[in-house]
């Protein structure tokens with residue numbers, strides 16, 4: 028059964044602010060400890076951790092990430108990058124943030140073993156933030172698998188800018204991996220869900236949902252599109268949107284070491300305006316890039332590079 032939740036955004040009580048591209052005047056990251064306020068399991072594989080950090084939270088912008096130290100010892104040595112899923116507020120002040128994560132290996136297993144009251148070291152906020160054209164009045168967010176991580180904060184940010192027509196197309200493997208709609212997106216978003224096996228929402232791939240939005244005139248050039256997910260999904264979304272002249276921003280995920288441009292451990296390829304292909308660092312040049320500029324393994328441009 029297709030899950031479609033349509034909730035009107037409640038009145039703002041004042042005219043919505045004009046849409047504008049946020050100046051990418053981002054705050055420098057900090058390295059600090061935060062207290063874990065909650066660490067709850069929301070699917071058999073997915074957890075949401077809430078971290079109290081009134082110093083770091085006000086600096087965080089939609090689309091950015093943090094690099095978490097997942098153990099109290101030295102193994103795993105490297106921190107693990109996680110998108111900012113939500114910034115929590117108390118009396119109008121940002122006091123903490125959440126990350127949404129799938130348990131897939133030693134780092135995320137350690138994260139899942141942490142409890143309320145434990146402290147966790149993190150570096151952040153890292154990376155760039157979303158960049159929304161002033162003229163965009165409608166948004167489509169496209170998430171595959173744990174690419175759902177940054178979506179809620181991105182949607183909330185768009186709502187804060189006054190955008191009311193936001194659709195999330197969300198695809199995952201099966202019911203074990205499908206995050207409940209209320210965790211995936213804020214009220215006021217239209218949410219379309221699919222799974223590979225049809226155990227939640229429509230059976231099929233997220234690109235089918237996006238294709239239907241396009242054919243129904245609910246996604247057209249000029250709309251803001253943000254996507255996060257695995258490379259095969261990026262390729263399919265890029266090809267589909269490209270056919271219709273629709274631009275998108277993609278939050279990429281590369282293996283990372285430092286998270287702030289020192290170790291050169293997170294290269295990816297990006298096509299430049301003159302057609303050449305250059306290496307960029309996911310952590311400092313991104314992690315958000317125009318989707319149409321990314322060169323993935325197997326692309327013609329990749330072979331030629």
Ligand SMILES: Cc1cc2nc3c(=O)[nH]c(=O)nc-3n(C[C@H](O)[C@H](O)[C@H](O)COP(=O)(O)OP(=O)(O)OC[C@H]3O[C@@H](n4cnc5c(N)ncnc54)[C@H](O)[C@@H]3O)c2cc1C
Nearest residue numbers: 107108109110127128129132133134135173176280281282
């Ligand atoms: C900018 C950024 C934001 C991210 N946001 C989130 C998020 O919000 N939620 C979330 O669950 N995960 C997110 N990730 C991925 C997350 O960092 C990895 O899942 C995590 O590091 C895995 O650590 P581990 O020790 O548990 O598993 P590992 O033992 O490190 O990895 C387990 C398996 O996953 C693969 N893997 C690990 N990291 C990556 C990667 N970056 N790309 C492709 N395959 C990988 C490994 O090859 C291995 O097969 C993000 C990554 C980046 C770069």
Ligand code: FES
Nearest residue numbers: 284285286291310
């Ligand atoms: S993770 Fe070290 S340079 Fe990007």
